[in-house]
Amino acid sequence: MYTDQVPKKSIGQTYTKEEALELDGSDGLRHLRSEFIIPTKNDLKRKTLSSQSTVTGAQEELCIYLCGNSLGLQPRRTTDHVNAHLRAWATKGVFGHFKAHEDSRIPPFVDIDDVAAQRMAPIVGASASEVAVMETLSANLHLMMASFYRPTKERYKVIVEGKAFPSDHYAVESQIRHHGLDPERAMILIEPPDPLQATIATSQVLSTIERHASTTALILLPGVQYYTGQLFDIRTITANAHSYGIIIGWDLAHAVGNVELQLHDWEVDFAVWCSYKYLNSGPGAIGGLFVHDNHTQVDREATKNGLEGYRPRLAGWWGGDKAMRFQMGSPLLRVVADGLPEFIPIPGAAGFQVGNPCALAICPLLASLEIFAIASMPAVRLKSVMLTNYLEELLSRGRGAQLSIRLKPGLLEGVMVELEEQGVVVDERKPDVIRVAPAPLYNTFSDVWNFVAIFEVACTKADRKKKNIGGASGALGGTEDKAPNLTSHIPSPHCNFRCLPAELLALQSGEDIIAQATRLLRVPEPETLVYSI
Secondary structure (H helix, E strand, O other): OOOOEEEEOOOOOEEEHHHHHHHHHOOOOHHHHHHEEOOEHHHHHOOOOOOOOOOOOOOOOEOEEOEOOOOOOEEOHHHHHHHHHHHHHHHHHHHHHOOOOOOOOOOOHHHHHHHHHHHHHHHHOOOHHHEEEOOOHHHHHHHHHHHHOOOOOOOOEEEEEOOOOHHHHHHHHHHHHHOOOOHHHHEEEEOOOOOOOOOOOHHHHHHHHHHHHHHEEEEEEEOEOOOOOOEOOHHHHHHHHHHOOOEEEEEOOOOOOOOOOOOOOOOOOEEEEOOOOOOOOOOOOOOEEEEOHHHOOOOHHHHHOOOOOOOOOOOOHHHEOHHHOOOOOOOOOEEOOOOOEEOOEOOOHHHHOOOOOOHHHHHHHHHHHHHHHHHOHHHHHHHHHHHHHHHHHHHHOOOOOOEEEEOOOOOHHHHHHHHHHOOEEOEEEOOOEEEEEOOOOOOOHHHHHHHHHHHHHHHHHHHHHHOOOOOOOOOOOOOOOOOOOHHHOOOOOOOEEEEOOOOEEOOOOOOOOOOOOOEEEEOOOOOOEEEEO
16 A cells, blocks of 8 residues: 655655655646656556557546656657658658658658757757767667777777676677677776676776776767666766877767767767667667767868778768769769769768668657757756656655666566556666666656655565565555655665766665665765765
8 A cells, every 4th residue: 555655854754745746846847748648557558559448437547657768758749740751751752852841840851860960969969960860879889880990909999888788798899800809808898896886986987098098999988877877977088088099989878868968069079879768769769879070071172182081981872962862973972993983971970871761760759859849958957867866865865867776686576566567667677676767858756756655565565475474465564554664674784886976776685675775975076976775
């Protein structure tokens, strides 16, 4: 049974549901929640796609969706954008590439990627010429490494984060092997300093760069670490890499649409991202990349004289002069000895495009970017911090953004079953981690409050089941009419986790259900938090 009281602020004080509702009432972005389709609890359990309600005379209860770090919810605008594209294709056929419609918010097919790049640029802090909407994250990472990883006998190493998303590791390893090198020697992993350390301090990153500077050709790091949610100091690390003459790229899968970015001003060399998480563009949605203007200039005079007047890359027809894509003999194509035209790229990130991007796949992204334009990234980030501060405060009296919660061994399956039964959607990472990510465009403080109340009961039930105590008729398994209180649990032995403000709350084993964070300390490193649990 879930009550209107959750963990205590201090002795004799509790957080109430009314306080959560008051926070919702003062939220300047609350109107954007209606821009999204939030599944109902019945939707999650329904075995058909039929949307017919099973509730008579009442509105179905919405689920608590805290999984935007895995897959964002669908904007209501998506249907209109996709249908407009399908209608243009149906009524114009191939002419849809070039003919606009007065009543459509999407451009002709041939222009749709340029429009998407223009709207994406403010999200990542770039000029439109530095952004391309194309491919998928992994494909874009390979394209970027093909251009930026240029190993020599002296400099051949790639520095990566040891617990990066597996696809990043696969890409780096395969690129190293592609150059005939051994990943055991050429791949430098930055790992937490000890098994109990879940995150990596900026100082450790900088010291690793310094130690390997003379032999490093490339650095690839995550903007936000996918497992813990740690926010890396992109500006500081990038500047440090450049001080040693090292190219650095960033995987922004969990950062884009989530935190404020200034890629141009920070002089990031390149970055890649997906758009199905915080950008709400649908499963497997089209990706994007950033290439700083420093690397995208094209010297046409040099190319005319047989010199390479642009950065080497894997080339395709969509990266060439847009005005001449459908013609042969373009003035930007130099004819080589065998009579075939040689590729000359468009200046800017668009010059790294290979094939024509899927116009249909870009439509959901345009729908989502319209909503971001209403809100602005500073406003989105501010609410994100407020939401996740509140979430962490309910759990541990702290602050943060995305939270990764580590459970006692053996509890994950039982907790997830109960959360799903109660209509709560979060992300699990076996064997023992739940990732909880309130998305500021559609989540509320009430969502967070309700999650914590349900989560505590889920932990109680899972723990009791594991101990073969039996089922629970109330929140604590007996006749109690009060939700369990995290602040009443006995803390586990101390174990420090260093995180930037996006990030890790580790709840480990203790005598009772889960251990709670009991102390929050500031440490000298800027914006670094230490959780002692």
